[in-house]
Amino acid sequence: MTHRSIGFALKVFSVVLCFFCLCWSAARAETGPDRICARPQEGAVVEEPPVVASTNGALAVTLKFRSVTEPGGNVRYCYVTEAGLESPTLRVAPGDRLSIHFQNELPQKDAVASMPGMEMGGDCHGMMTESATNLHFHGMALPPQCHQDEAIHTLIAPGQAFDYSMQIPGGNPPGLYWYHPHPHGFSTAQVQGGASGAIIVEGIQAVIPELKTLPERTFVLRDQLLTPSQVDNPDPLKPSWDLSLNYVPVKFPRYVPATIHARPHERQLWRFVNSAANTIIHLQVLYDHVPQTMEVYAVDGVPMAKGPVAQTSIFLPPGSRSEFVVTTPALGETAQLVTQMHDPGPAGDSAPARPIANIVAMKMKEEKVRVVANAKVARLPESLLDLKPVRTRSLYFSQNGNGTEGGAGAATKFYLTVVGQPIKEFDMSAPPNIVARQGTVEDWVLANMTPEDHIFHIHQVHFQLLEVNGTPVDDPLVRDTILVPHQVGRTPISNIKVRIDFRDPGIVGTFVYHCHILDHEDKGMMGMIQILPAEAGSDVRQ
Template sequence: MERLSPFLRRLLIVVLVGLFSSVSVFIEEASADVTLPSPPHPPVCPKENTETFENPQFAYADKGGITLDATKSSFQLGSQTFDGYLYGSTYYDENGKKQSLYTSYTPPTIRVSSGKSIDLTLTNDLPISPNPQIPLPPTQQNLEKQSQDTNLHYHGFGVSPLLGSDDVVMHVHSNQTANQQDKGGYYPGDAPPNPEYEPITEYPMHVDILENHSGLFWYHPHVHTVSDTQIRAGMSGGIIVEGFDRYYPISKNIPPDNGKPITEQVMLFKDFNDVLKSDPNKTYNCFTLNGQVNPKMTIKPGEVQFWRIGNIGADTYLNLQLLDSKDKQKQVPLYILARDSNNITTHPIETTGPILVPPASRVELLVVGGDTANETYNLVSQLLPEFPTQPVYQLATVQVEGNPVKYNTRGKALDKFITEQTPAKDDKTLPILEELAKMPYCKGSIYTKDCVIEPSTDKKSDLYRTFTFDSAILNDPKQTVVSRINAKLYDENRIDTVATLHTNEEWTLINADAPVGTSQPTPHAFHIHQLDFIVTDVTLPPEYLFPKKAKDQYPPVTNDKPYDNNAATCIYQKKNVLPLPNKNGDYEGYVCKLTQNGYRDTINLPLNSITKIRIPFSNPSIAGTFVYHCHILIDEDTGMMQNIKVIDPLPGKLLKAGTSTPSMNSVSSNLQRIVD
């Protein structure tokens, strides 16, 4: 959607995602029996073509190198044509034959084996950056108007953040310049008559994939202040690391009677709003699926399909649910196997309620076709009846058709057989979930792999690990609304946090954002590069657990309430537990301890909440500088991002359990030397 002002931008995010994102996470069971009304403000999508669902094109990195050329071009969506920033590409198919794909709103999904590498060359042919739709904080990128820079981030990967790999501070300048006499690839005044170095318009990358990686990842640009526009205009695609069956051997454990492998559906969603304004008279608000509008999918009666789902858009939450088209009170079960490329470590999670998928997050799951043919399901992004003015996004139509499929479930019902599966293999690189959640704080300044560094409450301490997400107005003529972490705007040249390899840290994430001009808090989607983390507990306002109860009806304890499809035990506390006061001026809420079932790289920070996470810095590949930020990218572009530098105290060596690392005090005392 077009954001007409900072106030409307914030208000519309609240309208579209804010209210439902917290509530839907926590009252999944309560909402399952409710028939949703038809929304009075439905999504606005391009006219449909009644297309049959198609997987994206696949580029096989094991077979050869890949090129992506970023440029402005047109594309078809439904029955209409739009302008976008798109990737053209060359790659090798499954048979090793070189292919070319003209600019596409759905660029190829890269497939690569774990332990192998991706060799990719990015070329920038983007036009000069258009005037931003909202005021942005001043940076060189949005002031000089000479080149629209870009780069490429490999989202979810624990790979090197250094130059030539997953370095998001690297800028690739454009071949297109404001003045035709200026050479592409340089900032103004930086192009000498006889340059010693070539301009940076083409950037080769070599990304080594770890052996423990598998599942659905994605790629997208990450230049500060333009990432939102570039992704909204089409610049994002999927990456699949083969080897998921090492953890959940689906086809082996659930073989069909016809011997065919289970069907894999790769489903990449983007929030579409015609950011380049091809149609200036219309404001779009839609989700696309692999560049299609509400495509038709098919599944046989009783058939098990494996759906890899990614929210690879810029700003909008998905809240997935599969509904029977004839009986909206009938929800179709989904069986979650992995979140953010991290497998569920206990058993597949069966749910009929919504699955919240924030921007950048992924979920991989099983779905089972109905008992008989001619059933129709609607895959929707759901909202709650407490907010009837919200849009409900129709994502795909699923038709049950064909001959029934039966499986050898060893005498058990199929749903029970699925939920009794357990991972065949554990990831030995990361700590065991339950052990990390219960790990004690380190004693003194001796930090080992067997303890968690206790965060300091002193803001001046090097161990201060409380991060407050909020917004403010700059004192400038435009009254620019900016997004912040700990009252700071992002600076590419500033190191905000220093961490050490072979340690574990606990962070507190506070969403205290009540946007300027509104009284309604807004959600944020926290993401950290190169790393995975666990959520140990979250504190929420009581109305999000019990939205219809009067204040004096809040029970003191609740058990087994779902948080992000996790069980939680929540204890009510009346004083000083939340960043923002409620309607009565009190700071109160539920402190919820979570049951662990998997690592994450992106998590929703609900409205007016406090979230605690634990991060293991155990992967030596990640040494270097990278970022953490809100993955609602308009917030990231307006300042809600910081830099973290991870240092290796013993380069090239892994510490054994019980071995101490240098104290953070000794590390921080040499910080200036390290940064330099």
Template structure:
């Protein structure tokens, strides 16, 4: 026992376990004392007393364990409770970085941020209870209920928005943005002390064609999303079935790793702060990843991971950070003086969608990479191999700077703003190989991803363009603007910025005309990345089917003066950006189960909370979609395929193929409509006497 007495006995079990892990590591490395590790348990002035912490977290150097999995309760629902710490009278002067949020399964601190496992076609219920306490000094949301406001959760008129309001977003799931589903605009849970409604049960059905993969849940309360997620309020969703596409994962040990960030003391407040000191602390499954840079008087041990020597494991990694990107590498070295060597990773899925060709088949099965860039909200699933006996190994995040443009003044190495230095996310140690599972029958691999099929080959109905900018004189104003409109911060009460008549496929061009990176994310759907800065992408070389993509800063401002970036640009449309970073994305709006009012935004949540978000109405209206196509065709803004498609073998494909051919002869564009939607539409119109 590292130390004895009443102080040890009073510690929660997880603190005892963490200290024992650090003590063991210290003994293994020949370290005599663990005073640093043990000293970390001394209560800071703002810390809650042992045993009363609402959102307990492991000590530095702890073993990384998988998140707990939550079973459904007797009523068939997953039960989650929102809690926070640092809200008592003794915490009055607590800094923001000491404040924690969490979602607890069954309101049990041992089930913090539990994994929710679901299956395609399943009806899911999630019962959320809000028990957040208000915290002074934090920003308030931009939401308040006005008389007559139609909310999914009934609340009293005039309920003011505060940092103790919350809700849930089911990130990446292709479920409806309507009450009870993935609705984040009018779903507001108040804390009990406000007199509002604090309990709500979501109920939705996972689409039968939902791809297996890694998704996640987190609050989406505009104005405080960043603070709640920085505090750790997020968890993982797994849609089962990956082994049906990649049979090899069926007999591998699965590891779920969640990367998060948290506020820390601002290095800009210290004159002696080194230029590479980060502005955020990070963690892996809540184990702190301490920055051992020049400012570290006593370096802390890295989180600890165990993998069998040479053992292949299936790792599912989510970036649940609010503002931090990670550049993941698995590295080995074979002597203490030798170089660290990047190791191959078999990338199977990205952003919850398996790596498949445009027909939905796994194709080459996987792609081999040595580096995975995970922007905030990005997820990667890959097979790795444990180090050979005698080798050192680590999970590493390379250096990253949000100001990437070569001629961008803020890219200068002397500017440390939003610098994210390289860090060791975990030391990896050899251990006995995990228990092997029975292999999945080979024929299971014949299944394909049925959603997003033939997206790259689909004809497009409309091209839209949007751009990222900000008001440099007011860091509170960030903009995501449709081309041709004046930038303005997002307004929850404003009408939709975009209306999409479905079913359809659209091409969206997103430009970053700003001096820092932004991360585009769209709710309800995934998209194919067609081009990056005008260069076509290759599905075989990079993940192109995703729900989140990073756009680095403007590539050429033509000025070395940071004050001149928006000079002569009072509307903040980024006209001084000579070469914006640009992506072309093919948007899949072909499914009826996503209809409703949805959002797209920057997933650097500081930017989202400060207005970099837009609203869209997804309207299921086949007739309007066809009429819109006719008008666009007459205007000459849309090119239709002239050749009839080959009829594929199989009875189910004959009718849709024939209807597509007939539709071209009739001058209608329905090529992007899924087969079942075509049949449904034709049947309905025949019944109405329209055909």
């Protein structure tokens, strides 16, 4: 081989090597630890979650479930589409077909037998491991069936693909819902790590015409574990968990707020989901430290039939949603989105007042208002007060062991018990705790016998508050998530009474009710209900 040919070969080799290095670097940039479930910096501008919307009556999307361990040991989780969109907002219309090709890309962990009934098998009866997961579509009246919204036994193993396919019910109220993992025993870690996203069922502008011309914003609030150095901080007002807004972190102790940019003095529809695993939020908008009026048009995905309610504070327990109109600040006006302090009881989490975001008015390009072609006009849910319940059931929240800072200690066990049944942790393999009929409504009295708050949530259905501590209340809201306050001193046991709507024909099957402080749910505060087909001739009218 001549010197010239050797030189040419070396040049070719160098070019090939350089190309390989560039490709490797690009791949590393996409999949390296610093890019998996990437998070913004403190103080960053809050961006809208990416949107994946249905077209021609269908939405098909691939969600890859990924994780990465941070240097301090905390684990981040996220859902990523084929296009690289993280935790997208899914926008669908009533009647649409939603198909999700789900891929669990978590690392394999050893099987865990920390909860009763985890050893399963079959398509929707997977084996429980720390890396197993699933999806729950919070607040939606989807069938509790395999490949739809079955969240008890569906466990998707690492490396496994699973297909969800469901039709959004034609009568599904238009509004804000959300999706998140629901593997019993491990929900807290995955949700706190960031695994959640919004779902918007289109049509709220069709039933509330005054919202048609308003630009809208979607905000997903999450909570996160503290780092070891934060845990060691002796500050008595230390929170149990950090917060983030659309993944922009707001970290103790500096609490550098996120930044929301907005056109000045503009009415906007804000769609806000508290997807925190454990944190209760008292939302306020302050302009020059003065609370502003927020016009609430929908709660837990259900528009308010009698029009908006003006509030200066919005209470959002974990899992709940609020859709409200705000008027953005004027240029130069000091404005913040904050959460007020919440007292969850002596054994509850620490939830101090803290800022969430600075709202900065600035001259911006006018936002294009989203217009949904041929938006279906959904029927607004009627009040449940005029319906006759077929029975009244009584349940109670209880726990043993001592709570520690940050809520439940390792020794604390939590229970949600039907009166007359034995007190025990949730067992996935046990028969249902409650059997009811489709086509009926029931009244449930929920008592809290513990020194900390609990959040009642039931899958598939909504309910309406009737009484607090035996006193009737005038509450028009139809919800799927509600606070059951802690017991105070030697006062009578705190309780609420709700009317639950089991009339939807698509809910036949077995699903769960539980405390939506996920630390409590993971430690046993959950039960199962089976809905049987309706009996002929049943009538729930008064």
